[in-house]
Amino acid sequence: MRDTQHAVTLPTNTLLNLHARLRVEDLVSHGLGPVSLSLGAGECVCLSGPSGAGKTLLLRAIADLDPHTGQVLLDGVECQRLRAHEWRRRVAMLPAESQWWWPTVGEHFLHADAALVESLGFERGVMAWQVSRLSSGERQRLALLRMLAHQPQVLLLDEVSANLDQENVRRVEALIGAYRAEHNAAVLWVSHDAEQIARISTRHYMLADGKLVNP
């Protein structure tokens, strides 16, 4: 069942070369794929396209959350060769709507960098806050911090700043930019905001009719 015998340890923070060739099995009838995409280390590739084009499905498939055919490689190592949870620690995805399951913020964090917490506009005591009292924007920013605490090598971001005000959009962009630079991480960012795409992307693709195209 488990692929433990094939499990390997990946070097961290090395030059990243992700060659994704995905065919999402249960979306064939919806027209997604085959999609080929490569992200270099430190790159921020933006992905846009109409609703229902399959952008989220593409991110889910790369995160190995949906069954798919094709290959996804990280540093030349195929996804299937790592245990699924190890893969997702390296190739992390943040959905559009964050999820919380413990009463307080701090319970969701293994560890939190105080400087990062402050860079997103929070005071240090935020870890003691009740999740139920947070606004959706605060939840989304804290969910980003929670994901970065695991130090992933690839970030798959699904409209993560869509519900934020301009000030917080800039904070999130700055934090991801800094993380990308420091960790040489690759970012695949789904966004509908043309100005944002112009600000942050090193490359931009559109997903239309299940295929990647240059806009």
Next chain:
Amino acid sequence: MNVIALSPWSLALAAVLVLALALLSLRLRLKIAQEIIVAAVRTTVQLLLVGLVLKAVFANVHLGWVALIGCVMLLIAGREVIARQRHAYTGVWGFGVSTFSMFVSSFSVTLLALTVLIGTTPWYEPQYAIPLLGMMLGNTMSGVALALDRLTQTAWYQRAQIEARLLLGQTWAESVSDMRRDAVRVGLIPTVNAMAAAGVVSLPGMMTGQILAGSPPLEAVKYQILVMFLITACTGLGTLMAVWLGARRLFDERERLRLDRLRPD
């Protein structure tokens, strides 16, 4: 042993009470009248049949007959577990998980009771083996059904949360750890309630039956305590197994949540 034999008229009068309830629920449009009648008919037919079967088996003590009856009881219990699940597993998995869990727990606890705790001769003495197994299966069935129903419903409605936890690098077991605990707790509620209320709120059925049949009350009480402890252990073991296996089935080999393995509403 001075058991007062029940006349057919006594049973018929009791049946009139059920009929009256069915008529009342029809009048109140509770939409349960038909189910009451069908269940009452099933109870009568099933118990009469089992009475005849037990009479024959008690007269011809043989391990094969006891094993056959035990297997039939197990298969029917397995079917009953999945019959009322809101999001049952597709294919044979729901039946397989519940039946396997009940088999391991009920048969092992009954075997322990017969060979070590009661010490019947032969160990498969049907007068003890069949009622004991029936009580283990009946209670474990309720626990497993409640626990699996809670587990699958929670997974169905909290998909986003489970997947968010997977996306943070949690294993399948970590991502549903709270839900598994909650499902086991729900499965054990009826058994724990029965233990807590025994003798204070209700006189348990087996003890009542023994007393009505003329057994000394303290003997009946000792048997009831033994049976309740066995039922609790059996339900706990069966529910834990069913929840673990059921939770594992919610994920594939790549630890993806696979709700397509559950039936939709």
